[in-house]
Amino acid sequence: MSIPRLRALPAWQQDAVIALATWVVGVLVYASGIHRLVTAYDHAPVWVRLLELTALCGLELLRRWVPGALLLATAVLAVDIGLGPSLPVVVIYTDFLYAATLYGSRRTSRVMIGVAALSVVTVLAGVLLLGQEWRTAVLAAVGTLPFVLTPVWWAANIRQQRDIADAERANAGQLAKIAELDRRAAVAAERGRMARDLHDVIAGHLSAIAIQSEAALSLSDPQLAKTVLASVRANSVSALAEMRAMIGLLKAEGTSAETTAPARLAELSRLVESARASGLAVKVESTVDKKVPLPTAVDLTAYRIAQEALTNAAKHAPDGGQVDVDIRHFDGILEVQVRNEVSHPPPEAAHGSGTGLLNMRERADAVGGTLTAGPSGEGWLVRAELPVGPPEGTAR
Template sequence: MRRWSDLPEVARDVVGALFAFVGGTALYVTGLYFLHEPDTPVSIPVRLAIYLPLCLLTMGRRRMPLPAMAIGLVPLLVDIWIGPSVPVWLVYGDLIYAAVLYSGRRASRIVTVLWSVFSIFLVVLVLTLTVDLRSVSLAFIVVFAFIATPLWWANSVRTHKEIAGAERARAQALTLVAELDRRAAIADERTTMARDLHDVIAGHLSAIAIQSEAALGVLTRQEGDSPVTGIMRSIRSNSVSALQEMRTMIGLLRSGDADEVAAPRRLAQLSILVDAALAAGIAVQVTETLDDTELPSAVDQAAYRIIQEALTNAMKHAPGQEVAIEVGARDGKLALAVHNRLPAVELKHRDNGDPHRGLINMRERAAALGGHFTAGPESGRWAVHAELPLSTAGAS
């Protein structure tokens, strides 16, 4: 049944017409086709010549149900004239069924009314002309089997289809309402998060920027351009930059539309991280071999954040040590590497036992894109390696 329902409607109608013709031919050949035995016998080829056009009309029962039923009246009337036969009435009953089921609502009602009136008229006519109980019974059986049954069955199927369509529309409406409720709940949660970020973190960052600016002014007047002054400039620069990014995140949370706020940072802005590290007294060497490779947005942003976190860890745990950053594309992946030499007391695997939040964040960013991340000692240095697949969806 599943294979049958998977076939195109035209193919199913063609197969149905073929089976109808073969089955009707079998009834004609075996002589089991009489509704009423005619006074003058009719040859089988003549019967088949009348029956074949009716079978061909069934191939258009879905696409043009009303014309097929109307044209089918011609072979039906000819069959009645030479002596009614079961195959012709069976196939024409199917055309009545199709006309009620597949036509428009108004046309379906008109067909039902017309055939109902004709059925009553036919039974009354037979009763008036013959006054024979056997003939009236036969007319009633024909009307019930070949007219009333297709009308009732088609209207029943049509009603069930309309109910199913109404239920589908109702389910779609409920789904839409649920989606709108979900979006409203998300919007409320995003607004709450944005407010909390602004009240807590953004406030602290603003205080750091202001205080570092004040301290920078005092140091400049007292000591001039000293290493401490450079560090304070780096602190102020980083705090202002973090505050800008925090405001970007708050804007994203409030609006939900990334087009209305500044875009997140990407590898093209890697120089900002390098300048911040240089201001803090950290030498940074960058090797980039992307060769104009187009990076998906999600990969580009994640790579920037991983390098930022790795560079922050290097400045924190190995101050004054040179940091080497390598960025390249190979085998459909974006490869990142950040190396720095550690003091002897720091040469231990910091990613076991009590993992740092920064390492967890980097690993999660890589895993979210289907990439790979490792961090640990490597030949006397601390090495961070990440591979992000370039096939990750994230169009700019």
């Protein structure tokens, strides 16, 4: 049987194959008479040697699972040495040393390493003290010690490599878990961002639709009513388009999907026209050069803040109220200001949940900017400062 096929077997089957092969080789060695390690010292018949061999091969089936298998094998080795050491028993015993070091507990493995080191000192001291011819005794010890040192060193090295591999696998598992947690956090953050987008877009359009529809119901001029209803339809179509794009993004996980381009300040005129159709007098001043592109995230953030501020102005400003939109780019800052008059008392429909203001602050924080909102004179002011870097062509 080849080594790869043997390794593919379950552990107990591997041990059975090894034990059977060892027993067969041992029988052949005893039958050939080349088993004697000390030629002049052999007082056991072959059947006793075969009995020792069978006992050791039977214990090999337990060496991986039973910690006491090494002690039983040591007892067999002691009997064999008493009868005259034989090659098969000594060789098989090295497998028990190997198995105890590799498969035993960590404490057992450390003990085996210590025993192997101690055996070197003990054997050398013994042969020097008891040997009649010290040169011969030392040569015999040097020839015997590898049977103890080699299997223990080999098993300890394999165990160390296996522990390193286990540690690497554990680290890889931890890294994979961390990566999965990071992915989930990123998905949650992205869903939160999309929820804010959806709130800003739909709330803005629906608020404009509600206000413009109310205004259309009170108009007696058919042409003016038609203009207002056209703005209502435009807001409805925009809301549906934005919602379809958002749903497409949610459905397109891991696939390519056609989506609409993100809104930019270049499209601010649509918001202004919608606010004017709601009955507001909107004045816009901007120093932003449309030919100089802004960072996409900042451009979208500025647009959404202006959208939310105009939506709130439509809710809180009186009919025909003045709204001033001021957008400036200076010293690496994009400043967006929306100032509007406030009704006294505010209309019942104007009371909201505060989500819009929170979303504006979160958007500004996300790009490293700041946002303030509060009373300003007789009105309300929303002011955002978003870092974009110096305009092109500005001296540094």
